[in-house]
Amino acid sequence: MVKLQMTMTQLKPILSHLDAIRSTPGKFKADKYSPLFRFRLLSVPKLTLWSILFLILILLFFLFSPPTTPNPSRRALQTTSWGGSTWEHRVRISARTVSKTRRTVLVTGAAGFVGFHVSAALKRRGDGVVGLDNFNAYYDIGLKEGRKALLEKSGVFIVEGDINDGALLRKLFDIVAFTHVMHLAAQAGVRYAMQNPSSYIHSNIAGFVNLLEVCKSATIQPAIIWASSSSVYGLNSEVPFSEKDRTDQPASLYAATKKADEGIAHAYNHIYGLSITGLRFFTVYGPWGRPDMAYFFFTRDILKGKPIMIYEGSDHGTVARDFTYIDDVVKGCLRALDTAKKSTGSGGKRKGSAQLRIYNLGNTSPVPVSELVSKLEKLLKVKAKKKVVTMPRNGDVMYTHANISLAQKELGYKPTTDLETGLKKFVKWYLKYYDSKKKKSAW
Numbered sequence: 016m017v018k019l020q021m022t023m024t025q026l027k028p029i030l031s032h033l034d035a036i037r038s039t040p041g042k043f044k045a046d047k048y049s050p051l052f053r054f055r056l057l058s059v060p061k062l063t064l065w066s067i068l069f070l071i072l073i074l075l076f077f078l079f080s081p082p083t084t085p086n087p088s089r090r091a092l093q094t095t096s097w098g099g100s101t102w103e104h105r106v107r108i109s110a111r112t113v114s115k116t117r118r119t120v121l122v123t124g125a126a127g128f129v130g131f132h133v134s135a136a137l138k139r140r141g142d143g144v145v146g147l148d149n150f151n152a153y154y155d156i157g158l159k160e161g162r163k164a165l166l167e168k169s170g171v172f173i174v175e176g177d178i179n180d181g182a183l184l185r186k187l188f189d190i191v192a193f194t195h196v197m198h199l200a201a202q203a204g205v206r207y208a209m210q211n212p213s214s215y216i217h218s219n220i221a222g223f224v225n226l227l228e229v230c231k232s233a234t235i236q237p238a239i240i241w242a243s244s245s246s247v248y249g250l251n252s253e254v255p256f257s258e259k260d261r262t263d264q265p266a267s268l269y270a271a272t273k274k275a276d277e278g279i280a281h282a283y284n285h286i287y288g289l290s291i292t293g294l295r296f297f298t299v300y301g302p303w304g305r306p307d308m309a310y311f312f313f314t315r316d317i318l319k320g321k322p323i324m325i326y327e328g329s330d331h332g333t334v335a336r337d338f339t340y341i342d343d344v345v346k347g348c349l350r351a352l353d354t355a356k357k358s359t360g361s362g363g364k365r366k367g368s369a370q371l372r373i374y375n376l377g378n379t380s381p382v383p384v385s386e387l388v389s390k391l392e393k394l395l396k397v398k399a400k401k402k403v404v405t406m407p408r409n410g411d412v413m414y415t416h417a418n419i420s421l422a423q424k425e426l427g428y429k430p431t432t433d434l435e436t437g438l439k440k441f442v443k444w445y446l447k448y449y450d451s452k453k454k455k456s457a458w
């Protein structure tokens with residue numbers, strides 16, 4: 016008892032600062048020095064006190080101990096794995112440009128499908144490139160790690176972090192005066208939005224705003240090029256889809272977030288003078304692609320002898336997509352970056368009007384999903400177990416077809432890969448990639 020009372024005397028000056036903390040209005044707050052308070056503390060048995068301390072220690076141990084094996088779900092929850100002089104040095108080296116144009120590009124989603132290919136292309140031509148990716152577990156992290164390893168070989172460092180981490184983004188802008196941001200990080204996939212709607216709000220809305228906030232506050236504001244989606248056309252019935260067509264009837268939450276981003280981009284351009292270019296991608300496919308997309312999991316399931324579902328309209332109408340090959344999309348991204356004008360603001364203040372653009376990047380040649388499957392069967396030399404089913408109300412639309420005349424005129428965008436050629440390259444990569452994985456796991 017005496018001991019505890021002495022402890023209270025020692026604690027008094029430490030506890031006194033707690034008075035400054037406001038209590039929640041309306042809630043009872045005990046006076047720390049009132050007899051009632053002292054009585055409560057003193058009446059706690061010693062054993063209970065030690066047990067509580069012990070429990071807190073165990074809890075701290077679990078919270079701060081590193082995982083022994085990489086665990087994807089745990090990794091997705093990590094917020095910081097950046098900082099320090101070695102880390103800063105790697106960022107600086109990665110941002111070094113050898114091209115005359117002195118471009119330094121921050122590529123978000125660099126371990127993703129499009130981000131990986133765009134980063135590699137930028138680096139090849141001599142631009143400085145720093146990648147950013149949160150390596151979430153939406154699909155096989157092995158693919159993301161594989162892309163990362165290839166980029167690192169070519170000198171691109173991918174920072175592991177989230178676009179919602181403002182401190183990280185500000186730090187990156189402190190280290191490098193990025194001339195451009197190629198924003199390709201997003202929660203992708205149309206159908207998954209029904210399972211995990213909040214992930215779309217987190218990445219596509221909150222993450223996008225966070226990125227724009229940091230960009231607009233930079234002393235030298237970068238020009239921003241970002242990935243919108245063909246899905247913004249939603250239930251639009253004008254074909255081919257032109258940038259002038261209505262985009263106010265999204266069929267999925269994914270589409271709605273991308274449409275919201277187009278509005279957000281307009282506001283940031285208007286208020287802060289940020290130069291912003293949105294690119295509406297049309298079902299991009301190719302090597303190192305996304306396993307959640309139909310062409311990818313159809314390939315996997317056909318090879319495994321598993322049935323695949325081919326959607327059709329309720330009146331047996333054809334479901335078709337304007338499948339666009341990755342190399343064509345990469346060229347479009349680079350042309351958009353090269354033609355982007357500088358932002359006009361600085362430190363959060365607009366100094367004049369800035370460029371605001373939106374372009375379709377499609378292939379202008381829609382192909383029915385049934386034909387996609389026939390082409391895969393031919394290339395894989397395996398007959399698919401097809402189940403034709405009525406398209407469920409899952410966010411998918413019946414048909415996409417890009418009008419690319421604007422991108423052609425202003426960016427010089429011209430897709431050159433038809434579905435047959437593109438799928439051939441994809442299948443070649445797929446077989447090689449999974450074959451070598453199989454061999455490695457057999458070791």
Ligand SMILES: O=C(O)[C@H]1O[C@H](OP(=O)(O)OP(=O)(O)OC[C@H]2O[C@@H](n3ccc(=O)[nH]c3=O)[C@H](O)[C@@H]2O)[C@H](O)[C@@H](O)[C@@H]1O
Pocket residue numbers: 203204205243244245246247296297298299307308309310323324325326334335336384406411412413
């Ligand atoms: O162009 C776009 O904006 C979008 O393209 C793709 O979305 P999607 O066109 O739906 O591509 P897939 O998911 O690969 O579907 C391709 C086609 O296969 C059909 N499908 C899908 C799944 C299935 O089991 N069966 C089936 O017939 C779909 O209805 C669709 O017509 C991407 O997944 C989106 O992230 C992207 O933004």
